[in-house]
Amino acid sequence: MVDENRMKTRDKIIQASIELFNKQGERNVTTNHIAAHLNISPGNLYYHFRNKEDIILSIYEEYARNLLLDTFPKVSPEIKPFDAVILYMDAVFQALMKFRFFYVNLPVLLAKNPVLREKYVEVQYTITERLTEMLNALRDADMMIFDEEELPDIVSILRLINTFWLSFYQTQNENAEINDSVFYGGVLKILVMIRPYITDSAMDDFLAARKMYRERYNEALSLA
Numbered sequence: 001m002v003d004e005n006r007m008k009t010r011d012k013i014i015q016a017s018i019e020l021f022n023k024q025g026e027r028n029v030t031t032n033h034i035a036a037h038l039n040i041s042p043g044n045l046y047y048h049f050r051n052k053e054d055i056i057l058s059i060y061e062e063y064a065r066n067l068l069l070d071t072f073p074k075v076s077p078e079i080k081p082f083d084a085v086i087l088y089m090d091a092v093f094q095a096l097m098k099f100r101f102f103y104v105n106l107p108v109l110l111a112k113n114p115v116l117r118e119k120y121v122e123v124q125y126t127i128t129e130r131l132t133e134m135l136n137a138l139r140d141a142d143m144m145i146f147d148e149e150e151l152p153d154i155v156s157i158l159r160l161i162n163t164f165w166l167s168f169y170q171t172q173n174e175n176a177e178i179n180d181s182v183f184y185g186g187v188l189k190i191l192v193m194i195r196p197y198i199t200d201s202a203m204d205d206f207l208a209a210r211k212m213y214r215e216r217y218n219e220a221l222s223l224a
Helices: 004-024 032-038 042-048 051-068 081-098 100-104 106-112 115-140 148-172 180-197 200-222
Strands: none
Touching: 004 042, 004 051, 004 100, 032 042, 032 051, 042 081, 042 148, 051 115, 081 100, 081 115, 081 148, 081 180, 081 200, 100 106, 100 148, 106 115, 106 148, 115 148, 148 180
């Protein structure tokens, strides 16, 4: 039987680490900072995690399990193809928002932790499969049109925007504060990329989705 108190402390360490990494940057946060934030001893933290890399690995496992593998939309008769795109956008948005420190410093994190890199590659393979299924479903439903040889590149470009949009944004702006408008801005870039592939019969649905995300972007920008 799992010790409930131990699990509670472990979960608190994970959630506190996510909060501190997002606010201060992963490189600026040590295990001592995390322990002090939780008002626990460093020894108590090390009882649950060997080091900061171990914490980051556990955070990534939660990220992959809860926000990508479980909530990533699967193509099915119950979900209209373009609704799957909206669900995909929302899943990406949630992942970016909650785990943004991953995206800001991804190459360094992967270089420092070979186990994390291995798990990351596994998850990315699954994402590639899901995106490919979703795009094929859109083509089968006459909502997108593209040549078969273009499909891997379209998938790669979508993943590229998702993965590195935050890093790009931070290098292009003096005030690089990350807020909701930044995430919706990334979604709008994805929509610009896929528009040339949208068929005439699906254009009304596409434009409605774009309008919704533009409204979300403008609302978030006004609150920033």
